[in-house]
Amino acid sequence: MIKVYNFRIPKVYLALLLLISVVTVGVLGFRFFSDYTWVNALYMTVITMSTVGFTEVQPLDDNAKIFTVLLISTSVSIFAYSVSVITEYIIGKNDPKRVQLRKTQKMLQKIENHTVIVGYGRNGKQAAAKLLAYNKPFVIIEKDDEVINKNQNEKIFFLKGNATEDEVLIKSGIKKADHLICTLPEDADNLFIVLSARQINKKLKIISRASQDTSYKKIRLAGADNVIMPDRIGGDHMASLVVVPDLIEFLDNLSIVGKRSINIEEISFEDMFDDQKERTILDINMRSRTGCTIIGYKSPEGEYIVNPEASTLLKPSSKIVVLGRPEQINLLNQEFDIS
Numbered sequence: 001m002i003k004v005y006n007f008r009i010p011k012v013y014l015a016l017l018l019l020i021s022v023v024t025v026g027v028l029g030f031r032f033f034s035d036y037t038w039v040n041a042l043y044m045t046v047i048t049m050s051t052v053g054f055t056e057v058q059p060l061d062d063n064a065k066i067f068t069v070l071l072i073s074t075s076v077s078i079f080a081y082s083v084s085v086i087t088e089y090i091i092g093k094n095d096p097k098r099v100q101l102r103k104t105q106k107m108l109q110k111i112e113n114h115t116v117i118v119g120y121g122r123n124g125k126q127a128a129a130k131l132l133a134y135n136k137p138f139v140i141i142e143k144d145d146e147v148i149n150k151n152q153n154e155k156i157f158f159l160k161g162n163a164t165e166d167e168v169l170i171k172s173g174i175k176k177a178d179h180l181i182c183t184l185p186e187d188a189d190n191l192f193i194v195l196s197a198r199q200i201n202k203k204l205k206i207i208s209r210a211s212q213d214t215s216y217k218k219i220r221l222a223g224a225d226n227v228i229m230p231d232r233i234g235g236d237h238m239a240s241l242v243v244v245p246d247l248i249e250f251l252d253n254l255s256i257v258g259k260r261s262i263n264i265e266e267i268s269f270e271d272m273f274d275d276q277k278e279r280t281i282l283d284i285n286m287r288s289r290t291g292c293t294i295i296g297y298k299s300p301e302g303e304y305i306v307n308p309e310a311s312t313l314l315k316p317s318s319k320i321v322v323l324g325r326p327e328q329i330n331l332l333n334q335e336f337d338i339s
Contacts, residue, residue: 193208
């Protein structure tokens with residue numbers, strides 16, 4: 001099979017190449033037809049291309065006049081095109097929007113194992129803030145120019161487009177992503193995106209929002225691993241503040257937003273140990289070494305154990321959930337060399 005490679009020269013390089021070519025032809029032509037010096041030939045070429053109308057350095061014979069006519073007819077359009085392209089390039093290099101767009105494009109070419117957030121409304125902003133707090137890479141798909149222009153910065157990368165289109169999902173790096181978070185207000189849109197994303201990446205962890213109870217099962221059937229209903233969670237939370245207010249306030253104080261208030265960490269077996277040797281919670285002696293308390297354990301099979309016993313065996317591919325003050329969490333990271 002013969003491979004055909006499509007080489008495309010950037011417009012600014014093409015403009016410079018055309019400009020240099022015309023100048024070279026003009027200089028050589030005036031040098032040959034009128035026996036100008038190199039400096040005079042360059043001068044005549046420039047004033048001819050730019051049509052400024054200065055007087056010739058010396059009288060032109062018929063051959064030189066014909067050459068000049070041909071040079072004017074071909075060079076004026078090339079000169080105007082080259083100047084416009086180069087000017088556009090210079091302005092674009094200093095345009096913050098274009099600079100940010102180039103950064104996003106370069107980031108999308110390199111990024112992997114990231115999270116794709118669809119929509120930057122209330123839920124999308126909360127998801128982005130949480131990922132920023134943990135230094136997790138992510139890209140946001142948003143179709144509203146006003147939202148993008150208002151929130152664009154060096155830490156948040158937007159991909160403009162409609163996530164219901166497969167092409168936009170692929171541009172976001174969905175094939176190399178670890179997670180997808182759908183936060184759109186319309187359940188039908190979230191359903192369609194979940195279905196498309198699941199077809200593109202079978203291993204993707206998909207988390208979607210749902211507004212209606214009837215949409216919950218449909219979105220799960222479409223391929224979502226988790227479906228969150230913000231309205232139900234909000235109402236339950238407010239009612240809990242009436243029933244068990246002190247407990248809810250305590251749990252709210254454990255919220256993980258910002259490095260200074262990180263009180264709960266999820267740590268995988270592989271983050272703590274380089275080998276595949278099984279250990280008990282008693283063996284690692286975490287409480288004495290770091291002050292952190294293990295409050296949860298997730299087995300390799302996905303079983304959750306709350307407040308596990310000291311004899312609980314930690315196995316490869318398992319995870320633990322630890323509770324501690326920020327300084328204790330930092331000590332934990334140092335003790336077990338967790339980045």
